[in-house]
Amino acid sequence: MSGNLLRNTLRVALRLTLKPMLGPTPSIPTQRRLLKLLGLATMVPRDVKVTPRTIGSAPGEVLQPPSVSQDGVILFLHGGGYCVGSLDSHRPLSATLAKASGLTVFALDYRLAPEHPYPAALNDAVSAYRSLLDEGHERIVLAGDSAGGGLALATALSLRDAGLPSPAALLLVSPWGDLGCGGATMVSNAAADPMLSQAALQRWAAAYVGRVPTDHPLCSPLFADLKGLPPVILQAGSDEILLDDTLRLEKALQQARVPVTLQVYPGLWHDFHLQAGVLDEADDAIGKLGSFARETLAAGAAAPRRGA
Secondary structure, eight states: OOHHHHHHHHHHHIIIIIHHHTSSSSOHHHHHHHHHHHHHTSOOOTTSEEEEEEETTEEEEEEEOSSOOSSOEEEEEOOSTTTSOOHHHHHHHHHHHHHHHTSEEEEEOOOOTTTSOTTHHHHHHHHHHHHHHHTTOOOEEEEEETHHHHHHHHHHHHHHHTTOOOOSEEEEESOOOOTTOOOTHHHHTTTTOSSOOHHHHHHHHHHHHTTSOTTOTTTSGGGSOOTTOOOEEEEEETTOTTHHHHHHHHHHHHHTTOOEEEEEETTOOTTGGGGTTTOHHHHHHHHHHHHHHHHHHHTTTTSOOOOO
16 A cells, blocks of 8 residues: 555544544543453564563563664553543554663553642553662653653653752644643644544543643743753644644744754654554654654763752
8 A cells, every 4th residue: 555545544534433432522541442452463573572570660661672772761651631541552662762762661541630630640651760769770761652752751851850860852743732722733734633533632622621721831842931840852743733832842942952852743643653663653753753862862962960
């Protein structure tokens, strides 16, 4: 099947199945079950070893590629609107990232809303990072997609403010930076995005923040003081409703004098990286994330430093 035909077929399939499933009507427990089944049916590199283990205060898993570099490790935070998503649903992404980077990936199964609203997920992520530091991992790359991208950014901010060693880099895929859903592409890309709707995001945001304002800087890190963060790579699809979150985040990072690399993939949707192993563009994008992690570590940017 040609690249364009496959891409168009996936777009139609997502629009007919995943977008309704992730809409505002199905219950959150139903969404979780369906996403888990979808993840179990996707492709994961067979030569990546997956081992369950606790990471800090939460369960997780370790993903090791065939040849493991000792230059650093990656802490991966999955997406899903802080309410759905799991290790299973995101294993194609996390395992492919392990293989592309040559680094051990620690994927965290942090607590989800509405049972565990903010700051439960953030506390789990910070605890996992501290645990990896305690184990002697001095060079840690933080990575996340969608809500996991926002959580990775909030985690880096929390570490900075606590005076803990900074992550080596941030790998952010379609990061959800504004839980108020105020980006212009929420409207302009509403028809083009075959995965997400504004109504679904608003539902998840309300469940996660509870009584905290949606513009709280650790819920919506787009509005935080971003100074002192490590190098960041941002990736997004041109057709996603969260594209404006990525574009605004790039601008905010530039204003904070944080080194940032932006890569927007034309004609692609939110979190297309989840189609790793099927979609060439997903494999290419994750390959670039892996290269960014390796190059940042090699450049010495991963040396532990106190939060600014």
